[in-house]
Amino acid sequence: MSTTRGLEGIVATTSSVSSIIESVLTYQGYDIDDLADNASFEEVIYLLWNGRLPKEAELSQLTSELANHAEVPKEVIDQMKTYPIGKVHPMAALRTAISSLALFDENADVMEEQANHLKAIKIQAQIPTIVTAFSRIREGLEPVSPRKDLGFAANFLYMLTGNEPDDISVDAFNKALVLHADHELNASTFTARVCVATLSDVYSGITAAIGALKGPLHGGANEAVMNMLLEIDKVENVEPYIRKALDNKEKIMGFGHRVYKKGDPRAKHLKDMSKRLTEITGETKWYEMSTKINEIVTGEKGLLPNVDFYSASVYHSLGIKSDLFTPIFAVSRTSGWLAHILEQYSNNRLIRPRAEYVGPQKQSYVSIDQR
Ligand code: ACO
Numbered sequence: 001m002s003t004t005r006g007l008e009g010i011v012a013t014t015s016s017v018s019s020i021i022e023s024v025l026t027y028q029g030y031d032i033d034d035l036a037d038n039a040s041f042e043e044v045i046y047l048l049w050n051g052r053l054p055k056e057a058e059l060s061q062l063t064s065e066l067a068n069h070a071e072v073p074k075e076v077i078d079q080m081k082t083y084p085i086g087k088v089h090p091m092a093a094l095r096t097a098i099s100s101l102a103l104f105d106e107n108a109d110v111m112e113e114q115a116n117h118l119k120a121i122k123i124q125a126q127i128p129t130i131v132t133a134f135s136r137i138r139e140g141l142e143p144v145s146p147r148k149d150l151g152f153a154a155n156f157l158y159m160l161t162g163n164e165p166d167d168i169s170v171d172a173f174n175k176a177l178v179l180h181a182d183h184e185l186n187a188s189t190f191t192a193r194v195c196v197a198t199l200s201d202v203y204s205g206i207t208a209a210i211g212a213l214k215g216p217l218h219g220g221a222n223e224a225v226m227n228m229l230l231e232i233d234k235v236e237n238v239e240p241y242i243r244k245a246l247d248n249k250e251k252i253m254g255f256g257h258r259v260y261k262k263g264d265p266r267a268k269h270l271k272d273m274s275k276r277l278t279e280i281t282g283e284t285k286w287y288e289m290s291t292k293i294n295e296i297v298t299g300e301k302g303l304l305p306n307v308d309f310y311s312a313s314v315y316h317s318l319g320i321k322s323d324l325f326t327p328i329f330a331v332s333r334t335s336g337w338l339a340h341i342l343e344q345y346s347n348n349r350l351i352r353p354r355a356e357y358v359g360p361q362k363q364s365y366v367s368i369d370q371r
Helices: 032-038 041-050 056-068 074-080 090-103 113-137 152-161 167-180 187-196 202-213 221-232 235-247 267-281 285-301 307-317 322-346
Strands: 018-021 024-027
Touching: 024 032, 024 041, 032 167, 041 056, 041 113, 041 152, 041 167, 041 322, 056 113, 074 090, 074 113, 090 113, 090 202, 090 322, 113 152, 113 202, 113 322, 152 167, 152 322, 167 267, 167 307, 167 322, 187 202, 187 322, 202 322, 221 235, 221 285, 221 307, 221 322, 235 285, 267 285, 267 307, 285 307, 307 322
Parallel strands: none
Antiparallel strands: 018 024
């Protein structure tokens, strides 16, 4: 048996949800550049789940289904109020709350296609409500109920602050959601597929995926980037900070990628947004620090920014706290996870690879008093 560390380069399944071919990312064959410039997040959800862009009536049906299911069961909100505030990361809160949703869905374990589709709608609709509710609860505020007249991106920002967001913020947030929606067989999507390939339920698949996304080598990197920017604080501090980190062989968060060696196609969109939004807020230092870090890390190590690097300054410019960046990633990626979960169910086989055994051989049991 031979092994490949981290399953690098292993093709583990077929999928028609999204592809990365020669550094071009497509969702169902549509280039991410095209979607980022033109599509609403709701259109992307439809595309990922149905394999084609929606017609007008189909889009309005999906939009109203999402709006109709956006309220989270009161029990789940009440439970969130009991989480130890100040000690719980919003990703841990989200993981727990999504798992709790299953307890209040009598069809959680019904495996029929229609029931699974309804669960997909409910989870996608309720995840923004959960993230924003927890953000408010921990600040001692009451959660804001979702509004049926606002689109997905606008509703998230509205539930977070209680104020209707401006068009520039909604456009930027929508674009960020589109860019993060799916990414072939990344770690969290693989986790979701492994989970449901046992014929476990959709809620379990999403809960497992959230756990995988949480780590700093995956979705957790966007928060780590912002923490680094906050620590550096000034453009003139970038050079000594980054050079010292590189000398100490530390990883610079937001750089490098398992699949893209010539650059992540999503990063340029986020870089443009970061420039535009920081100009609007007047806090251009976040963009300037980011480009300076980019220059040094790429110059010294040949590493290019991934999706997480410029998204940090984008979300910060939208007034979002850094520990909500990864939950926001989850809000978007849920659409992709759900597409992969439904695809897995439609052509399922248990995912069960092998391990090459490297432990001791032919051991004999020794009684406890003789060890
Ligand atoms: N900073 C400094 N050095 C790096 C970085 C980095 N961000 N990324 C990779 N390297 C170096 C490694 O130290 C290693 O060097 P070595 O060969 O001298 O030991 C070499 O590049 C190869 O790196 P690996 O970690 O083996 O690459 P792998 O494909 O396993 O990891 C990963 C990819 C996890 C993304 C890695 O680049 C990393 O840790 N980046 C920082 C975290 C991050 O931004 N994660 C988000 C990824 S995108 C996403 O999940 C949404």
